[in-house]
Amino acid sequence: MANIRDIRRRIRSAGNIQQITRAMKFVSAARLRKAQERVIAARPYARRMTEVLESLAARVPEHSHPLLARRGDETIELVVITADRGLCGAYNTNIIRRALEFLNEHSGRKVELNILGKRARDFFRRRPYAVRHEAVGVLQQPTFADAAAIARDLIEEFSSGRKDQVWLVYNEFKSVVRQEVVVEPLLPIPRIESADEAGRLEYIYDEPPERIFARLLPRHVEAQVFRAMLEAAASEQGARMAAMEAATNNAAEMIEGLTLYANKVRQAGITNELIEVVSGASR
Amino acid sequence: MALPDTIHLEVVTPDRQVFSGDVDAVVVPARQGYMGILPGHAPLLAELGIGEISIRAGDGTDYMFCSWGFLEVLPGRVVLLAQTAEMASDIDVKRAEEAKVRAEKMLASTDPGTDFRGAELALMQAISRLNAAHRLVRKPRP
Incomplete structure (x- = not known):
């Protein structure tokens, strides 16, 4: 039978851990709310941007812009967005696993990585993959300036012809409980559906539509990268909150089980002592 | 057909919506010069430069700073997709x-x-x- 003092010590340490996990849960809940607000605040721009693009696409001949050029898939850049920190369940592992799957699927091609987040950086650093660019600390509070800088670098890489395709792998934020890892093509820009209703409108153009279209496309790519970063940031907090909630519950369960055990041990001890006293007296 | 009295204006930047509301008139800094838009304006697509936006609603005028972006006028609606935009009071x-x-x-x-x-x-x-x-x-x- 275990020593009662050891059990008490374990109860105490489980209690200490529970305090920490509970605190972390509340911190991520607060951060999640802010991250969610940012995701929602960024939506009107992305939506309007898509609308304008769609109405323009109806008027501008396709493939007339370098960012729409389809060249095959010989050289690919994969942008992997993970968190900077751990303790968020399987969040980082899932993204890295999906990235590895992508690398396996394209093993015959030349794939270079573009890493955002410390977790992926540390993982791929120790492995033989080509990493072209890495950035950490940009996901705590994604700013559009950061996203635009990353997007411009990707656009340059693509339009210079060094890369035929650019893909994103990140965690999409569906809801607090539902998140999923997605792999999306970023460049060449996937086919833009031309709008029907807006397509019928007769526009006045302040400048040639081709030129406006050409200027809009890079902004569109920037907005896509920004959205992915915002979604990733929100997902990270959501995943951490869920993980810490589970850890807090597990600690509670453990404390309960250990307390029960401790009481049994204590009772057994008392019974033993009684037996000793009784048997001593009867002699 | 009578022209409408107001037009719905929306100013959005990548990270938030800066303004949304019905206005009587709006003047925006297009790339080729300032451009006034009144209710009933024909559909239009233009680029934005750097400058001030004046928004007239009711008997007051509000001002805004914006730089770079796009301007779309649709029937009954003006959408400004600006790179940066700030209400004058927030500057x-x-x-x-x-x-x-x-x-x-x-x-x-x-x-x-x-x-x-x-x-x-x-x-x-x-x-x-x-x-x-x-x-x-x-x-x-x-």
Whole structure:
């Protein structure tokens, strides 16, 4: 039978851990709310941007812009967005696993990585993959300036012809409980559906539509990268909150089980002592 | 067909929606010069430059700073997709003044490596910000 003092010590340490996990849960809940607000605040721009693009696409001949050029898939850049920190369940592992799957699927091609987040950086650093660019600390509070800088670098890489395709792998934020890892093509820009209703409108153009279209496309790519970063940031907090909630519950369960055990041990001890006293007296 | 009295204006930037509401008229800094839009305007697509937006609604006028982006006019609706946009009341005057001084210094330098174009744009942005902010002070809403 275990020593009662050891059990008490374990109860105490489980209690200490529970305090920490509970605190972390509340911190991520607060951060999640802010991250969610940012995701929602960024939506009107992305939506309007898509609308304008769609109405323009109806008027501008396709493939007339370098960012729409389809060249095959010989050289690919994969942008992997993970968190900077751990303790968020399987969040980082899932993204890295999906990235590895992508690398396996394209093993015959030349794939270079573009890493955002410390977790992926540390993982791929120790492995033989080509990493072209890495950035950490940009996901705590994604700013559009950061996203635009990353997007411009990707656009340059693509339009210079060094890369035929650019893909994103990140965690999409569906809801607090539902998140999923997605792999999306970023460049060449996937086919833009031309709008029907807006397509019928007769526009006045302040400048040639081709030129406006050409200027809009890079902004569109920037907005896509920004959205992915915002979604990733929100997902990270959501995943951490869920993980810490589970850890807090597990600690509670453990404390309960250990307390029960401790009481049994204590009772057994008392019974033993009684037996000793009784048997001593009867002699 | 009678023209509508107001037009719905939306100003959005990548990270948030800055303005949304029905207005009587709006003047925006298009790339080719300032452009006034009244209710019933024909569909239009233009690029935005750097400057001030004036929004007339009711008997008051509000001002805004914006730089770069796009302007779309649809039936009954104006959408401004701006790179940056700030309500005049939100403009940090001190910061804009500092930026102005910094840009002027750069423009005055004789170093051939200076990014004159960048400095010029920075100066334009600072001046437009200050103009928008000062207009609000000069002409308070009645």
